[in-house]
Amino acid sequence: MPDPAADPRADHWPAPRATSPVSAVVSLPGSKSLTNRALVLAAIADGPSVVRRALRSRDTTLMAQSLSAMGAEVDTSGDDWRVVPGDLRGPAHVDCGLAGTVMRFVPPMAALAHGDIAFDGDAHMRNRPVGEVLRALRGLGVDVDDAGRGALPFTVRGTGSVPGGTVVLDASASSQFVSALLLAGARYERGVDVRHDGKPVPSQPHIDMTIAMLRTHGVEVDDSSPNRWAVAPGPVRAVDHLIEPDLSNAAPFLALAALSGGTVTVRDWPRETTQAGDALREILTLMGCEVAHVDVLDAGSGSGLRVTGPERLQGIDYDLHDVGELAPAVTALCALAEGPSHLRGIAHIRHHETDRLAALATELGGLGAHVVEHPDGLSLTPAPLHGGVFHTYADHRMAHAGVIVGAGVDGVLVEDVATTAKTFPDFAGFWAGLLGRTPGPPLDEQG
Numbered sequence: 001m002p003d004p005a006a007d008p009r010a011d012h013w014p015a016p017r018a019t020s021p022v023s024a025v026v027s028l029p030g031s032k033s034l035t036n037r038a039l040v041l042a043a044i045a046d047g048p049s050v051v052r053r054a055l056r057s058r059d060t061t062l063m064a065q066s067l068s069a070m071g072a073e074v075d076t077s078g079d080d081w082r083v084v085p086g087d088l089r090g091p092a093h094v095d096c097g098l099a100g101t102v103m104r105f106v107p108p109m110a111a112l113a114h115g116d117i118a119f120d121g122d123a124h125m126r127n128r129p130v131g132e133v134l135r136a137l138r139g140l141g142v143d144v145d146d147a148g149r150g151a152l153p154f155t156v157r158g159t160g161s162v163p164g165g166t167v168v169l170d171a172s173a174s175s176q177f178v179s180a181l182l183l184a185g186a187r188y189e190r191g192v193d194v195r196h197d198g199k200p201v202p203s204q205p206h207i208d209m210t211i212a213m214l215r216t217h218g219v220e221v222d223d224s225s226p227n228r229w230a231v232a233p234g235p236v237r238a239v240d241h242l243i244e245p246d247l248s249n250a251a252p253f254l255a256l257a258a259l260s261g262g263t264v265t266v267r268d269w270p271r272e273t274t275q276a277g278d279a280l281r282e283i284l285t286l287m288g289c290e291v292a293h294v295d296v297l298d299a300g301s302g303s304g305l306r307v308t309g310p311e312r313l314q315g316i317d318y319d320l321h322d323v324g325e326l327a328p329a330v331t332a333l334c335a336l337a338e339g340p341s342h343l344r345g346i347a348h349i350r351h352h353e354t355d356r357l358a359a360l361a362t363e364l365g366g367l368g369a370h371v372v373e374h375p376d377g378l379s380l381t382p383a384p385l386h387g388g389v390f391h392t393y394a395d396h397r398m399a400h401a402g403v404i405v406g407a408g409v410d411g412v413l414v415e416d417v418a419t420t421a422k423t424f425p426d427f428a429g430f431w432a433g434l435l436g437r438t439p440g441p442p443l444d445e446q447g
């Protein structure tokens with residue numbers, strides 16, 4: 001008889017408990033942010049290229065499909081995805097799903113196509129902000145029809161070229177607005193000169209990632225002045241990318257070490273990276289963990305990042321403005337800590353897959369946590385937690401928060417854990433395998 005409790009398709013998945021210190025070495029799938037940038041750049045490059053160890057997940061599959069729909073050849077049959085740019089053309093339809101990177105990054109390149117490119121997505125995607133990108137595109141000479149909504153659904157009516165030039169926008173709701181314009185900007189006749197006017201732009205590492213990747217493609221980017229990014233017109237050279245493991249998706253795995261007093265090593269953690277998830281090294285250190293890059297893994301060859309959890313997990317006061325996507329996992333860990341925490345600077349995560357501040361306050365509060373919701377963050381004071389249903393709001397990182405709490409507390413049922421497929425194939429199976437519950441895929445090594 002299969003164990004129904006182990007079935008990640010169940011509406012309410014009993015999160016496995018870490019009943020003893022977890023000891024494991026894990027290999028994680030590739031970065032969503034790196035994969036989707038590499039795909040966009042490959043599709044507008046001057047020749048064919050390969051995206052090695054691409055992440056295969058809902059967000060990256062939607063990106064690949066949108067590029068194919070516009071005329072690029074994208075072969076996703078192996079682990080290394082091959083992209084041959086073509087003449088971009090419409091009519092085509094782009095399904096954004098719930099992927100911010102598809103909804104924001106694809107319209108500026110769709111503007112280079114001949115013909116109409118129509119965009120829509122999941123129901124909640126119609127609430128996620130994109131109006132500033134569309135307004136900026138109009139300012140750069142692109143015809144966009146959004147019936148005045150400033151949101152999905154909309155149509156980009158491409159003419160095969162974009163004048164480009166200077167544009168001012170408010171990117172305080174999402175760094176992706178800036179990344180989107182920079183990624184396609186070199187292919188505009190005058191390039192782009194993007195200026196931000198508004199409250200601080202969040203997620204700076206993601207803008208740095210965009211700029212670093214553009215430079216790898218031979219694109220000239222001037223980011224020497226604050227709140228201004230200029231991309232010179234010119235070709236986007238074809239380059240092969242090797243995708244790093246997704247460091248933000250490492251959060252729940254490293255959290256397991258932190259909450260159980262065990263040791264978890266994530267293989268191939270880069271020494272240098274633009275990924276926001278690298279901030280986990282500092283955050284977990286502040287919470288009392290021992291964190292170290294290791295050149296040779298205890299269990300064999302290869303390198304990685306090793307985290308060993310403390311006897312008593314400490315709370316933190318931390319500004320997550322630059323690394324907001326870590327907030328759900330970090331908040332869940334703070335709910336298990338022995339001291340109070342204050343997480344600040346993340347008003348913008350109310351526009352992520354769900355209003356994450358409200359969702360975290362509600363769901364952790366429902367399990368007994370003392371959480372106060374602020375306009376730009378959350379504070380938590382230690383309280384005994386109990387089991388119950390943890391709702392996920394179609395948000396992969398809410399599911400990560402749920403399984404983290406469930407590893408530390410009996411009887412947590414995570415609703416729709418399968419929503420993790422947005423950025424991590426078979427997350428639940430992997431997680432269950434790690435905690436000794438079958439079925440689960442084999443891990444590299446498990447102590």
Ligand SMILES: O=C(O)C1=C[C@@H](OP(=O)(O)O)[C@@H](O)[C@H](O)C1
Nearest residue numbers: 033174175176202203206324325
């Ligand atoms: O450019 C990217 O790949 C991302 C940028 C960030 O978006 P925001 O700036 O909207 O937070 C991040 O949270 C998201 O997960 C991925």
Ligand SMILES: C=C(OP(=O)(O)O)C(=O)O
Nearest residue numbers: 098099100101325352353
């Ligand atoms: C905010 C996120 O995703 P998106 O790329 O859809 O904005 C996220 O993955 O945490």
